[in-house]
Amino acid sequence: MPSEINPLLSFKVNDLRSEYLNLIESDFQPKLWSNVEETETECIITIVIPTKGCSWALSESGGCSVCGYVNDSSRNQPIPSNRILDRIEQLLTRNCQKKSIILKIFNSGSFFDEEDVPQNLRLRIVKLLKENERIRKLAVESRPQYILNNFNVIEQLKNQIDPIFLEIGIGLESSNNAILRDCLNKGFFVEDYEKSVQKLLSSGIRIKTYIFIKPPFLTELEAINDAIKTAQDAFRIGTDVISLNPCNVQNGTLIHHLYRKDSYQPPWLWSILFIVKSIRSLYPNLDIICEPSAAGKHRGVHNCGKCDETVLNLIQKVIKNEIISEKYSEICSCFTRWKFLVESPIEVLRLRKLSKLRNLTPLNE
Numbered sequence: 001m002p003s004e005i006n007p008l009l010s011f012k013v014n015d016l017r018s019e020y021l022n023l024i025e026s027d028f029q030p031k032l033w034s035n036v037e038e039t040e041t042e043c044i045i046t047i048v049i050p051t052k053g054c055s056w057a058l059s060e061s062g063g064c065s066v067c068g069y070v071n072d073s074s075r076n077q078p079i080p081s082n083r084i085l086d087r088i089e090q091l092l093t094r095n096c097q098k099k100s101i102i103l104k105i106f107n108s109g110s111f112f113d114e115e116d117v118p119q120n121l122r123l124r125i126v127k128l129l130k131e132n133e134r135i136r137k138l139a140v141e142s143r144p145q146y147i148l149n150n151f152n153v154i155e156q157l158k159n160q161i162d163p164i165f166l167e168i169g170i171g172l173e174s175s176n177n178a179i180l181r182d183c184l185n186k187g188f189f190v191e192d193y194e195k196s197v198q199k200l201l202s203s204g205i206r207i208k209t210y211i212f213i214k215p216p217f218l219t220e221l222e223a224i225n226d227a228i229k230t231a232q233d234a235f236r237i238g239t240d241v242i243s244l245n246p247c248n249v250q251n252g253t254l255i256h257h258l259y260r261k262d263s264y265q266p267p268w269l270w271s272i273l274f275i276v277k278s279i280r281s282l283y284p285n286l287d288i289i290c291e292p293s294a295a296g297k298h299r300g301v302h303n304c305g306k307c308d309e310t311v312l313n314l315i316q317k318v319i320k321n322e323i324i325s326e327k328y329s330e331i332c333s334c335f336t337r338w339k340f341l342v343e344s345p346i347e348v349l350r351l352r353k354l355s356k357l358r359n360l361t362p363l364n365e
């Protein structure tokens with residue numbers, strides 16, 4: 001067993017994943033998901049292609065403890081390549097005429113994993129992109145191992161699509177090796193990420209790094225500190241942009257199992273605001289993205305329900321370097337409860353059901 005894996009954690013993650021995939025097997029229908037967003041000058045097209053599925057998640061390792069994307073991949077019912085290509089072509093030709101296009105092709109796994117995205121499909125996508133002069137940037141994602149092992153494929157792709165700019169997203173999640181191994185079951189260490197980044201930088205490829213907030217088994221405060229430290233490490237190592245991703249509890253994962261037992265709660269929006277403010281003050285000019293999925297929902301990042309929208313707006317303002325008022329307790333009384341949570345010793349937190357904490361009467365009021 002490689003040292004990047006904690007066998008006990010991996011066994012449990014795999015057990016829960018297999019059980020859930022078996023449960024949904026019979027009425028599963030793979031779908032192509034897409035989204036088009038228009039700005040004044042650009043058209044951002046995102047397509048999620050349901051390929052076979054992330055090899056890491058489908059392996060005996062069970063995959064990452066917080067990721068349920070494999071639930072939507074096609075696994076044993078592959079969607080024909082022609083359907084995927086037709087859909088990409090439709091999206092490219094029918095949208096935002098005359099504007100330049102940023103095309104994001106995500107396969108909920110690694111674009112350079114031959115098991116998941118066969119070479120033939122990748123080459124046909126490249127051919128399609130070359131026929132469209134409006135595409136300015138292509139964004140895909142990959143685990144570090146495919147960047148390190150298939151780097152010639154990446155360089156080929158970059159040259160083939162030139163002058164389209166290539167961006168590769170890497171899910172580092174945390175720069176702490178103990179968290180990567182014992183909480184997230186990522187199957188790699190920060191050193192693998194660092195080597196991948198160096199390779200990509202040497203080829204002029206743009207790098208986006210995903211940071212996960214908050215891994216299982218961490219307190220709210222530990223998760224805040226880990227996200228800030230990870231952002232610092234990722235920028236030091238050379239990423240161009242960081243994407244902060246607060247947890248959205250997905251079915252079939254270890255984090256879902258813990259959530260159902262009230263042993264895990266997604267982070268507070270106050271925590272994200274604090275993280276974003278800290279990172280922004282360190283790096284006023286670097287690219288930060290935070291577009292949480294399921295924000296405000298119980299399974300996603302949330303506050304008390306009354307102030308969620310307001311705090312989400314504050315987060316975006318901080319990202320854009322706008323000045324915001326810091327009288328947080330005037331925005332909502334739940335700020336005091338959040339403060340209590342992050343300042344409490346772990347022993348106090350153990351005595352309380354985590355899900356109740358967001359609705360407790362604030363101690364200082």
Ligand code: SF4
Pocket residue numbers: 054055056057063064067068069070108109110143171
């Ligand atoms: S986070 Fe990425 S590598 Fe991990 S299981 Fe999900 S798709 Fe696979």
Ligand SMILES: [Zn+2]
Pocket residue numbers: 303304305306307308332333334335
């Ligand atoms: Zn509130």
